[in-house]
Amino acid sequence: MYFLEAEDVVKQFSGHLALNKVSIQVPPGKIFGLLGPNGAGKTTLLRIINRITAPDSGSIRFNGLESTPEDVFRIGYMPEERGLYKKMKVGEQAIYLARLKGLSYPEAKKRLMEWFDKFEITSWWNRKLEELSKGMQQKIQFIITVIHKPELLIFDEPFSGFDPVNADRVKQEILELKYLGHTIIFSTHNMASVEEICDGIALIDRSKVVLSGEVNEIRNRFKSNILNVALRWEEGIFSIDSNYYTVLSAKARTGEVKMRIRKNPGAANSEILTELSRAYEIMSFTEELPSMNDIFINTVSSTNSTQI
């Protein structure tokens, strides 16, 4: 059972189709990355999940049930366009927003204090928001998003605006929230973070899902059958011919040979390994997996070229 499903969601804005039969499935307790180039329709989909806008057709289901207005309260949403009341004091503002999410005043205050302590920003409590830097405001926004401990957390570009140290901090917090049992969706352009923390992804391009699945499965799917092998090799004859693979490049150094080889169709890693181990001592044997960045660029540019 998926925690959240979007099925055939279509959204038409005047003049262009923002989402064209988009479906995603988010399992519970996982981190789900929503990827895609600018203007692909990610934010529109997140808004529809949040019931900010209604889809023209298609459905959103929580735990298999059609989403209702009450489902909004099971979601913590951090929009990409971040805004808070500039003239209001940070603490007062955080309490106000937390109460709008259904917390009582004492509970809101208690939880906020804990978070402020955690981020070491207690001294900001009585400052006006406009006195804070963009990154600082972002932290407040993050806290407000998670304060009511919703089952589903949605972050739209959570790392933009943070310096590397704070981006990492937020990343750790997101991972911790996952271990606490929250389901998390986030949209991002930061592919390195996708590899690091996402369990599953959906790549949206030109209003359509062009790629989806688990991160490891996708990377395997996109692998180009290239292996990196390092062998111990003393002076002598070195044979590199094989029925199982083709050598792309080889570099010999005293004591070792490093090869980049492509598997021939039908060959299995174990067969290559057996053959090599018969003649040489194997120092390392790794399969090259494409990075999410490469997959992103390849997928997006290939869909672009097919459309042109």
Place this chain on the structure above:
Amino acid sequence: MNKTAIIIKREYLRRVSKKSFLLVTLLMPFMVAALAFVPLWLSSIRSDDVKTVAIMDATGKYASLFEDTGNFRFINSDKSLDDYRNSDNKEIVAFLNITGDLLQNPKAATLYSEKQIPGELSRLVNQTLEKVLEEEKLTSFNIPNLREIINESKVNFSVQTIKWGADGSENTSSAMAASILGMIFTLIVYTFIVVYGSMVMQGVMEEKTNRIVELMISSVRPFDLMMGKIIGIALVGLTQLFLWGIMTSALIAGGTFLLGGGGAADISAVQQGMSMAQGGGMSMQPGVDMAVMQEVNEWLGIIHSINFVEIGIFFILYFIGGYLLYAAIFAAIGSAINQQEDSNQFIAPVMVFMIFALYAGIYSIDNPDGPLAFWCSMIPFTSPVVMMVRLPYDVPVWELLVSVALLFATAMALTWLSAKIYRVGILMYGKKPSIKEMIKWVKY
């Protein structure tokens, strides 16, 4: 606590706790009073230097009649006008040249000066000479006790107006009092709708340009957000009105107490106040005193005869209804635009309605039961302002009920419509929408 209530609370407290709100609320009554009295006071200030006026009286009859005042000193001079003209005289500001008997030739007196002659001086000269000439003329008729006869025949008349109540009671009414009261209510309602309506617009726009709406919308419904703001700001307005009400009654009560207190002393107190207000500029003649006293009595009666409770209730009703109606429009406008500069295009038509209402109200004062007043007090867009003018004149109950019902029905319909525009508008960034697009949003 319900979410709308939390929003109302924030909108209310945020505005009420502002220093500017406190200052405006406390100072406004004084500022209004100052606006009314400062010009009066300024004009009554006498300049320090006493100006000298030379009188060249060929007849010798008139010069001695001029008495020195705080501002002017009159000297009798035997030099000729040409002497003064040629000499370099700085001390004397004006020259009154009387060449002959004024009864026979009224043009025989002329006031000369090198500068503009102050109006006060020419008035003083006219008054003095008029009095003398009138006396002279009366004497010339040779009728004994003529002065007494004339004084006796001077009558101060004002017709007493009585309105028959439905229960057969008779009430002294005054068109004057009613129109002043109506005018005050009209201006208050008009000002409040404009000021607080645009406050709603500002607030909505602030949330939109701050981009906080997206966050808000994910925890509250757009309708709750809009209503929270509209109601919160309405409460700010009512608070201000309430405080002003208290301050005004405190000022009146304090004033009455200071001026003597007690029922019997009332009239003399008011009378005293009136003579003070007149700045002591004119000294009242003893005969007029009785008339004034009567008039004050009448006024007090009239003020008592006005049904303040009924007017108060309807004032609040129209105030709320009119505010809701226009605030809904302003909220929709605020949600549709992205910048302050874009607001004018949408506000202009709304303001045309408001200003039309104000003028219709002002013109209705002369004929509070006429067709203009009637229709404008029925149309919801103008009724809150125009009905205020008619209220002190005892409007038929059915008219009031129909008008209030229409107003609230329209306000609710507009709120519903605005909520639809608002819901889409607050999330639309980029270019300024056209009216056509806004109509499309309603259908979403």
